[in-house]
Amino acid sequence: MNTHDSFSFNPSGRRLVVLKGGPGAERDVSLRSGASVAASLRSAGALVTEIEVTGTEVEIPDGTELVFNLIHGTFGEDGVLQGLLESRGIPFTGEGAEESRVAFDKILTKKALLARGVPTPRSEVLTNGETPSLPLPMVIKAPRQGSSVGVHLVREASQIAPALEDCLKHGSEILIEELVEARELTVGVLGDRVLPVIEIRPGEGFYDYANKYTKGATEYLVPAPLTHEETAAVQRVALEAVRALGLRVYCRVDVLLGNEGPTVLEINTIPGMTETSLLPKAAAVSGLDFTSLCCKIAELSLTARTTSA
Numbered sequence: 001m002n003t004h005d006s007f008s009f010n011p012s013g014r015r016l017v018v019l020k021g022g023p024g025a026e027r028d029v030s031l032r033s034g035a036s037v038a039a040s041l042r043s044a045g046a047l048v049t050e051i052e053v054t055g056t057e058v059e060i061p062d063g064t065e066l067v068f069n070l071i072h073g074t075f076g077e078d079g080v081l082q083g084l085l086e087s088r089g090i091p092f093t094g095e096g097a098e099e100s101r102v103a104f105d106k107i108l109t110k111k112a113l114l115a116r117g118v119p120t121p122r123s124e125v126l127t128n129g130e131t132p133s134l135p136l137p138m139v140i141k142a143p144r145q146g147s148s149v150g151v152h153l154v155r156e157a158s159q160i161a162p163a164l165e166d167c168l169k170h171g172s173e174i175l176i177e178e179l180v181e182a183r184e185l186t187v188g189v190l191g192d193r194v195l196p197v198i199e200i201r202p203g204e205g206f207y208d209y210a211n212k213y214t215k216g217a218t219e220y221l222v223p224a225p226l227t228h229e230e231t232a233a234v235q236r237v238a239l240e241a242v243r244a245l246g247l248r249v250y251c252r253v254d255v256l257l258g259n260e261g262p263t264v265l266e267i268n269t270i271p272g273m274t275e276t277s278l279l280p281k282a283a284a285v286s287g288l289d290f291t292s293l294c295c296k297i298a299e300l301s302l303t304a305r306t307t308s309a
């Protein structure tokens with residue numbers, strides 16, 4: 001029996017739209033997420049229209065009951081698409097426009113985390129012509145990209161200038177963070193439910209775009225081999241981060257676990273949704289199959305849209 005029958009959102013006969021693609025650097029990943037979700041919803045009896053988005057405009061068919069937004073990164077995850085759908089009164093999955101905007105911007109996320117006392121690596125923000133004051137090693141990031149696009153691990157002074165130059169291709173601000181040598185973890189959160197912790201072990205280097213999307217390049221341990229106390233601390237700080245940003249639907253929180261405890265890197269409000277993506281992996285370990293996960297996201301999203309209207 002499919003566990004999604006126990007949820008209040010039943011996709012059978014519902015007119016749903018899946019948005020995928022988008023104009024950003026994560027387009028290919030989004031196409032895969034969208035195809036996976038559409039196939040799953042169809043298997044549960046939904047009437048699904050898939051729309052491949054290429055620019056920053058989208059037309060939603062009349063009568064659509066819910067839009068599944070699977071556009072990762074630019075336009076889909078940064079609040080712009082959410083604002084368009086909100087202005088048209090069309091219900092959609094995920095967070096609202098303002099919450100999405102803040103969570104997508106690593107600088108604004110940092111401010112929100114610090115304001116609530118959530119641990120996060122030391123950082124500074126630079127603009128063109130400025131140089132970092134943090135000591136090496138450091139991480140230099142384009143603050144409004146996803147999938148590790150525009151992220152550079154810098155261990156030598158000679159690497160700083162090229163990294164800054166690359167980040168400026170993505171925007172006028174650059175986020176500099178101290179490099180925390182620690183275990184890389186990620187934690188899915190569904191409403192108030194914290195999913196099992198995943199440990200990410202790249203074969204070499206760090207968890208960059210290539211290691212994320214090259215088959216076999218990274219090992220994923222679900223659940224992460226942590227002590228009970230470590231697991232509890234990581235899940236607690238992940239939920240604190242979600243609350244600090246006012247998120248209510250679903251997301252994935254990236255956490256580092258070092259000698260001084262867990263520290264939050266960033267939050268992904270539209271994480272990958274292929275059958276082998278990290279959030280579905282964690283959901284499966286907790287007893288939610290892929291279709292159940294899609295239905296739970298729909299249920300939480302419709303609740304959020306209703307209570308914020």
